Amino acid sequence: MKTITTDALIIGAGLAGLRVALACQAQGQQATVLSLVPAKRSHSSAAQGGMQASLGNSVKSQGDDETAHFIDTVKGSDWGCDQTVARMFAHVAPKAVRQSAEWGVPWSRIKAGPRQAVINGKTTTIKEAVQTHGLIHARDFGGTKHWRTCYTSDGTGHSLLYAMDNKAIAAGIEVHERVEALQLIHDGQRCQGAIVRDLVSGELIAYLAKTTTICSGGYGRLWSASTNALICEGTGTSMALETGLVPIGNPEAVQFHPTAIVPAGILVTEGCRGDGGVLRDVDGHRFMPDYEPEKKELASRDVVSRRMTEHMRTGKGVKSPYGEHLWLDITQLGAAHIDKNLREVKDICNNFLGIDPAKDWIPVRPTQHYSMGGIRTNEKGEAYGLAGLFAVGEAACWDLHGFNRLGGNSLAETVVGGMIIGEHVAAAAKQTDAPEEAVAVPHWHAVAAEIDALLQAEQGNDPYDLREQMEQIMMDKVGIFRTGTELEQAVVELEQLQRQASELKLHNRTRHSNPELVEALRVRKMLKLAVAVAKGALARTESRGAHAREDYPQRNDNEWLKRTMVHWRNDAAELSYEAIDISKMELPPGFRGYGEDNTIAHPDSAVRLAQVEQWQQQYPDATEQERQQALMPYELPTLLSQPNQRRGVGK
Amino acid sequence: MTGRTITFEIFRCDPQHPNDSARMQTFELTEAPGMTVFIALNQLRKEQDRSLQFDFVCRAGVCGSCAMVINGMPTLACKTLTSQFKSGKIKLMPLPGFELIGDLSVNTGKFMRSLSERLQGWLVPAGAERSFDAVEATMEPQTAEMIYESERCIECGCCVSACATAQMRDTFIGAVGLNKIARFTLDERDGRGPDDFYHVLGGDDGVFGCMTLLGCADACPKGLNLQMQISYLRRKLALNPDRII
Ligand SMILES: Cc1cc2nc3c(=O)[nH]c(=O)nc-3n(C[C@H](O)[C@H](O)[C@H](O)COP(=O)(O)OP(=O)(O)OC[C@H]3O[C@@H](n4cnc5c(N)ncnc54)[C@H](O)[C@@H]3O)c2cc1C
Ligand code: SF4
Ligand code: SF4
Ligand code: FES
Numbered sequence: 001m002k003t004i005t006t007d008a009l010i011i012g013a014g015l016a017g018l019r020v021a022l023a024c025q026a027q028g029q030q031a032t033v034l035s036l037v038p039a040k041r042s043h044s045s046a047a048q049g050g051m052q053a054s055l056g057n058s059v060k061s062q063g064d065d066e067t068a069h070f071i072d073t074v075k076g077s078d079w080g081c082d083q084t085v086a087r088m089f090a091h092v093a094p095k096a097v098r099q100s101a102e103w104g105v106p107w108s109r110i111k112a113g114p115r116q117a118v119i120n121g122k123t124t125t126i127k128e129a130v131q132t133h134g135l136i137h138a139r140d141f142g143g144t145k146h147w148r149t150c151y152t153s154d155g156t157g158h159s160l161l162y163a164m165d166n167k168a169i170a171a172g173i174e175v176h177e178r179v180e181a182l183q184l185i186h187d188g189q190r191c192q193g194a195i196v197r198d199l200v201s202g203e204l205i206a207y208l209a210k211t212t213t214i215c216s217g218g219y220g221r222l223w224s225a226s227t228n229a230l231i232c233e234g235t236g237t238s239m240a241l242e243t244g245l246v247p248i249g250n251p252e253a254v255q256f257h258p259t260a261i262v263p264a265g266i267l268v269t270e271g272c273r274g275d276g277g278v279l280r281d282v283d284g285h286r287f288m289p290d291y292e293p294e295k296k297e298l299a300s301r302d303v304v305s306r307r308m309t310e311h312m313r314t315g316k317g318v319k320s321p322y323g324e325h326l327w328l329d330i331t332q333l334g335a336a337h338i339d340k341n342l343r344e345v346k347d348i349c350n351n352f353l354g355i356d357p358a359k360d361w362i363p364v365r366p367t368q369h370y371s372m373g374g375i376r377t378n379e380k381g382e383a384y385g386l387a388g389l390f391a392v393g394e395a396a397c398w399d400l401h402g403f404n405r406l407g408g409n410s411l412a413e414t415v416v417g418g419m420i421i422g423e424h425v426a427a428a429a430k431q432t433d434a435p436e437e438a439v440a441v442p443h444w445h446a447v448a449a450e451i452d453a454l455l456q457a458e459q460g461n462d463p464y465d466l467r468e469q470m471e472q473i474m475m476d477k478v479g480i481f482r483t484g485t486e487l488e489q490a491v492v493e494l495e496q497l498q499r500q501a502s503e504l505k506l507h508n509r510t511r512h513s514n515p516e517l518v519e520a521l522r523v524r525k526m527l528k529l530a531v532a533v534a535k536g537a538l539a540r541t542e543s544r545g546a547h548a549r550e551d552y553p554q555r556n557d558n559e560w561l562k563r564t565m566v567h568w569r570n571d572a573a574e575l576s577y578e579a580i581d582i583s584k585m586e587l588p589p590g591f592r593g594y595g596e597d598n599t600i601a602h603p604d605s606a607v608r609l610a611q612v613e614q615w616q617q618q619y620p621d622a623t624e625q626e627r628q629q630a631l632m633p634y635e636l637p638t639l640l641s642q643p644n645q646r647r648g649v650g651k
Numbered sequence: 652m653t654g655r656t657i658t659f660e661i662f663r664c665d666p667q668h669p670n671d672s673a674r675m676q677t678f679e680l681t682e683a684p685g686m687t688v689f690i691a692l693n694q695l696r697k698e699q700d701r702s703l704q705f706d707f708v709c710r711a712g713v714c715g716s717c718a719m720v721i722n723g724m725p726t727l728a729c730k731t732l733t734s735q736f737k738s739g740k741i742k743l744m745p746l747p748g749f750e751l752i753g754d755l756s757v758n759t760g761k762f763m764r765s766l767s768e769r770l771q772g773w774l775v776p777a778g779a780e781r782s783f784d785a786v787e788a789t790m791e792p793q794t795a796e797m798i799y800e801s802e803r804c805i806e807c808g809c810c811v812s813a814c815a816t817a818q819m820r821d822t823f824i825g826a827v828g829l830n831k832i833a834r835f836t837l838d839e840r841d842g843r844g845p846d847d848f849y850h851v852l853g854g855d856d857g858v859f860g861c862m863t864l865l866g867c868a869d870a871c872p873k874g875l876n877l878q879m880q881i882s883y884l885r886r887k888l889a890l891n892p893d894r895i896i
Binding site: 037038039040041043045046055094095096097098099101102103104106107108109110111133134135136137152153155158159162163166167169170175177178200201229230231263264266267321340344347348351352354464506507508510512513514515516642643644645646647 | 665667668684685687696697701702703704706707708709710711712713714715716730732752753756759760761763764767768771772773774776780781783784785786787788789790791792794795796798799802803805806838840841
């Protein structure tokens with residue numbers, strides 16, 4: 001058994017993984033990062049739109065602060081998030097943007113003076129103050145009170161990931177590329193690393209570590225149409241599930257993005273609508289104002305996706321050989337604006353559709369986009385069920401996003417989560433004894449035996465076929481609108497596929513680089529996750545955020561203000577729930593502000609609201625800190641706890 | 652032209668297999684509307700040969716994983732539409748100049764990391780790091796845009812494969828390396844100027860090894876202005892009166 005020993009093992013070299021690694025290295029802990037692909041090719045590089053942080057620099061961002069960011073995030077989550085986490089997050093986000101500027105990100109900057117912008121379909125003049133010239137700019141994104149989304153043209157994820165990876169290279173952090181973690185090493189109490197397969201040589205290596213952090217991204221590829229990169233297959237998440245000890249939180253909370261191009265499923269950024277683009281139907285009619293007169297195209301993502309689906313159901317979709325779609329119209333923004341700020345969009349339109357978005361409308365429809373659920377962790381990022389195991393980024397359910405995440409909050413979560421949780425990972429690594437090789441042995445043998453069996457099987461099912469069936473079931477029955485009947489079918493069918501996956505037959509018997517073997521190992525993990533998603537969705541008989549049940553259209557705080565937990569036990573998904581305590585909320589559940597309010601309220605909500613209001617009336621002169629301490633205290637690592645300075649323009 | 656049969660001629664080699672030697676293999680496939688080389692290769696692997704090796708990650712032309720030589724031109728396979736080849740014949744070769752993993756898969760990641768280590772391709776701050784609690788330092792909007800312009804490189808390696816100098820001299824840093832240096836010297840937050848890169852820039856491995864034939868710029872799938880970057884560096888070096896070149 002080949003072994004590699006390190007202090008902090010980090011599975012995933014996207015933004016979350018690299019930022020955790022940097023935090024560990026800064027604390028003198030050796031970090032070793034694993035990735036399926038070279039770090040800079042991780043999915044984080046594909047994020048175009050931006051990253052939310054309440055810098056409050058631009059004229060359209062004036063008055064913004066941590067509290068506004070916190071409130072938007074909680075409302076966006078449909079009260080499903082952990083409010084303490086949302087508070088911590090909103091506080092650290094400005095630091096994350098400013099630090100990344102010091103590390104090289106060329107954030108787009110404010111130019112003083114007047115400029116033309118398209119707001120709400122109309123060209124408007126905006127004038128930026130002289131004092132803000134050269135500060136970091138922000139654009140408008142859905143579901144935010146102020147313009148808060150910092151960006152670098154339309155390559156925010158690319159710039160951030162390059163800055164982070166360059167910094168990691170400078171720090172001498174080792175990234176082991178083209179390897180895949182397959183099983184966690186643990187003794188039932190403590191996680192001590194992972195069994196990892198080298199995708200080129202086929203060698204199995206036991207990585208032994210004091211702490212293990214899973215930053216393996218989302219699981220969008222469970223669906224046949226997803227904006228995610230091809231490697232977003234959720235195997236890291238499933239690996240935690242497979243321990244039987246670590247639960248997945250809210251697997252059913254899945255976001256569909258309103259604007260992926262048809263048929264390729266490639267995302268065009270929300271920045272298109274933020275910058276003034278509109279949605280049109282088969283008649284060229286701009287329909288969003290009919291449904292959402294106030295927010296229109298910039299209502300929260302889940303809302304826009306559902307309105308689009310609803311509108312297509314009324315027969316207003318555009319028919320095409322690839323199914324129905326609608327139009328995204330950014331022609332109003334003009335060629336100059338598109339060339340500068342939406343160039344990736346232009347490239348995508350050119351390359352994959354053969355059209356010019358300055359002249360032509362873009363065919364779009366809602367497509368799977370983001371996994372709010374993931375490995376359930378506490379506020380420190382520690383996974384439930386196994387000591388020494390952490391999760392950060394899209395792979396985690398830290399629970400910043402609840403049932404719907406806001407655009408720009410995910411990039412921010414990866415970096416902010418990496419900063420906060422990275423401190424805890426480093427501290428844990430310092431306090432932990434060196435891992436024991438003996439613990440790894442049975443895990444190594446289990447994986448080796450699985451691979452041997454796959455390479456020898458004379459009969460069994462085809463991994464590619466099972467995969468295709470799974471993707472289709474997820475798309476048809478576990479999509480944007482959900483019903484009990486369809487979900488029941490989905491669970492039965494997915495469970496059957498999951499059983500079939502125990503017998504697979506391969507054509508390719510190569511032990512080293514073998515794409516079919518990779519597929520076989522992955523499809524087993526993916527099917528477990530798919531079962532967890534479908535079961536969670538079936539059980540949740542309410543609609544909250546992105547989880548929309550047609551048979552249960554109301555948000556039901558009375559019965560469902562709780563988090564789904566899925567454990568994998570006896571080769572089946574087992575559900576349980578974790579209460580979300582209203583009496584500890586800073587912002588008690590209320591109306592989210594879209595469509596009509598048909599929430600079934602929880603009696604505690606009114607009680608808590610009265611408490612909060614009473615406190616505020618009683619102490620009108622309390623400082624921000626005193627207020628926080630009284631209503632919902634939270635603790636950050638000292639390094640990250642200082643107040644954020646702002647220019648305070650207009651104050 | 653939908654529905655026609657396309658013929659793929661694909662380079663095959665498994666360097667880890669002791670008896671394997673390089674060969675070309677022919678496959679046929681029925682073209683579908685909007686088919687890209689990405690779609691075609693996946694279909695071939697699923698339906699005809701489970702051992703075919705290639706790399707795709709984003710399938711959207713932004714991650715730089717899938718560069719290969721398609722009918723003689725180094726480019727990104729994910730955004731290459733099969734319909735653009737009127738003959739219906741498509742020849743796929745791995746990118747030259749990189750370690751071969753197998754078939755169409757090459758190790759560009761390893762190349763780029765060692766290039767970055769060699770050039771110190773990261774920001775070396777001009778001064779002390781500013782506290783992240785404070786309002787950020789300002790930057791001219793135009794400077795930020797210029798930096799972003801060169802930072803758009805996705806390290807795909809097409810420029811290296813298209814460059815005669817790089818093919819002849821292993822140590823030549825290529826357009827990707829020159830562009831990287833230009834990116835950091837442009838950045839006022841970085842304490843280094845072109846002179847600080849003289850040890851690589853000033854010799855045959857740098858701007859003076861470059862023959863300015865611009866194969867790199869023709870091949871760059873991001874359309875980077877590599878010509879401008881190369882001449883910028885050359886000018887900067889030449890302008891320094893203390894330097895005899
Ligand atoms: C098209 C698109 C655009 C987006 N735009 C925005 C935006 O504008 N703003 C925003 O806030 N968010 C955006 N998002 C979301 C955001 O990009 C992601 O949520 C975020 O980048 C995830 O980062 P991460 O570090 O958690 O994971 P990733 O960047 O996905 O990295 C995962 C890493 O894990 C590795 N890995 C996975 N499994 C294994 C394994 N088993 N073994 C070893 N390594 C493994 C991978 O190789 C990779 O390095 C967008 C998402 C998409 C799909
Ligand atoms: S100009 Fe020619 S020699 Fe110089 S980097 Fe480009 S391709 Fe290579
Ligand atoms: S300069 Fe262009 S061709 Fe060269 S690696 Fe960068 S993106 Fe690819
Ligand atoms: S797969 Fe990412 S550029 Fe082609």
